[in-house]
Amino acid sequence: MPAFxxxxxxKPGVLDAAGQAVQQGLDALGYDVQSxxxxxxxxxxxxxxxPEAVDDMCARFLANPLIETWRIEEPAGATGGGA
Amino acid sequence: MRWGVVIFPGSNCDQDCVHALRAVLAxxxxxxxxxxxxxxxxxxxxxxxxxxYGDYLRAGAIAATAPVMPAIRDFxxxxxxxxxxxxxxxxxxxxxxxxxxxxxxxxLRFRCRPVWVRVESTATPFTAGIPEGTxxxxxxxxxxxxxxxxxxxxxxxxxxxxxxxxxxDPRGRVxxxxxxxxxxxxxxxxxxxxxxxxxxxxxxxRASEALLGSGDGRRLxxxxxxxxxxxxxxxxxxxxxxxxxxxxxxAR
Numbered sequence: 001m002p003a004f005x006x007x008x009x010x011k012p013g014v015l016d017a018a019g020q021a022v023q024q025g026l027d028a029l030g031y032d033v034q035s036x037x038x039x040x041x042x043x044x045x046x047x048x049x050x051p052e053a054v055d056d057m058c059a060r061f062l063a064n065p066l067i068e069t070w071r072i073e074e075p076a077g078a079t080g081g082g083a
Numbered sequence: 084m085r086w087g088v089v090i091f092p093g094s095n096c097d098q099d100c101v102h103a104l105r106a107v108l109a110x111x112x113x114x115x116x117x118x119x120x121x122x123x124x125x126x127x128x129x130x131x132x133x134x135x136y137g138d139y140l141r142a143g144a145i146a147a148t149a150p151v152m153p154a155i156r157d158f159x160x161x162x163x164x165x166x167x168x169x170x171x172x173x174x175x176x177x178x179x180x181x182x183x184x185x186x187x188x189x190x191l192r193f194r195c196r197p198v199w200v201r202v203e204s205t206a207t208p209f210t211a212g213i214p215e216g217t218x219x220x221x222x223x224x225x226x227x228x229x230x231x232x233x234x235x236x237x238x239x240x241x242x243x244x245x246x247x248x249x250x251x252d253p254r255g256r257v258x259x260x261x262x263x264x265x266x267x268x269x270x271x272x273x274x275x276x277x278x279x280x281x282x283x284x285x286x287x288x289r290a291s292e293a294l295l296g297s298g299d300g301r302r303l304x305x306x307x308x309x310x311x312x313x314x315x316x317x318x319x320x321x322x323x324x325x326x327x328x329x330x331x332x333x334a335r
Contacts, residue, residue, distance in 0.1 A: 017187035
């Protein structure tokens with residue numbers, strides 16, 4: 001179980017070519033979809049890392065702050081739950 | 084003078100650059116491995132095109148952390164010329180040596196065809212010998228060439244002559260039709276604040292001989308050869324150091 005899950009999305013307004021392509025596919029299958037945005041999920045194991053340190057990883061490397069936003073989740077949680 | 088062509092895992096235009104410089108322009112060229120920590124006394128550094136580190140994460144992002152990068156950063160800070168071509172341009176933006184970044188082309192296509200660019204600034208070693216407004220034909224081959232930067236940065240870059248190349252039609256008109264990838268303001272290439280670091284998406288090395296359909300790209304290399312010949316190395320350092328300090332704010 002990763003210690004952190006990072007969800008990275010292109011900022012609103014930044015052209016999301018992958019999202020457009022996926023939407024074309026959904027349209028072709030007959031689904032009525034208004035918009036699609038494609039992002040990335042990165043799971044990392046870093047037992048000693050604080051959320052602040054992970055945020056720093058995102059700002060410096062994992063995301064490009066010029067065009068992307070990110071959200072940090074801790075799926076396992078401090079309680080150690082989860083499948 | 085000696086040129087260094089940097090080879091990352093996944094570079095694939097390195098030998099095109101070596102050929103254009105060595106065989107066409109009779110230059111002394113060395114290959115610099117991405118794990119090297121020194122640049123072997125070169126006078127000019129070229130980061131070639133390709134897909135360094137498989138373009139994983141973002142194009143250029145992982146290459147920007149390669150072992151050779153601190154040496155390139157130090158080299159650039161002395162005012163010596165650094166050229167990033169295509170993936171090399173992407174690497175330089177990710178390394179914060181150039182402003183902005185490159186995103187996926189609009190229109191969902193990998194674009195591989197000749198384009199025309201207009202020289203917008205002669206304040207770089209790579210364009211000092213080419214009159215402003217000159218139209219050059221070079222090929223592009225990229226999926227992620229859409230130049231973006233913060234909206235206020237575009238005006239700043241234009242105002243201080245850091246927009247070096249713009250996509251245009253064969254007559255030099257910058258039109259939406261001539262823009263192959265959705266780049267903001269038709270920007271095809273930019274420079275660092277000191278002007279010595281330049282990145283562009285088109286491939287000058289693939290347009291360095293008439294046999295290849297265009298010899299226009301060699302003018303960038305010839306320009307830097309002239310520039311180096313007329314500018315004593317000793318003069319570079321203080322000038323560039325001062326402007327490099329002033330530069331920090333626009334990086335990214």
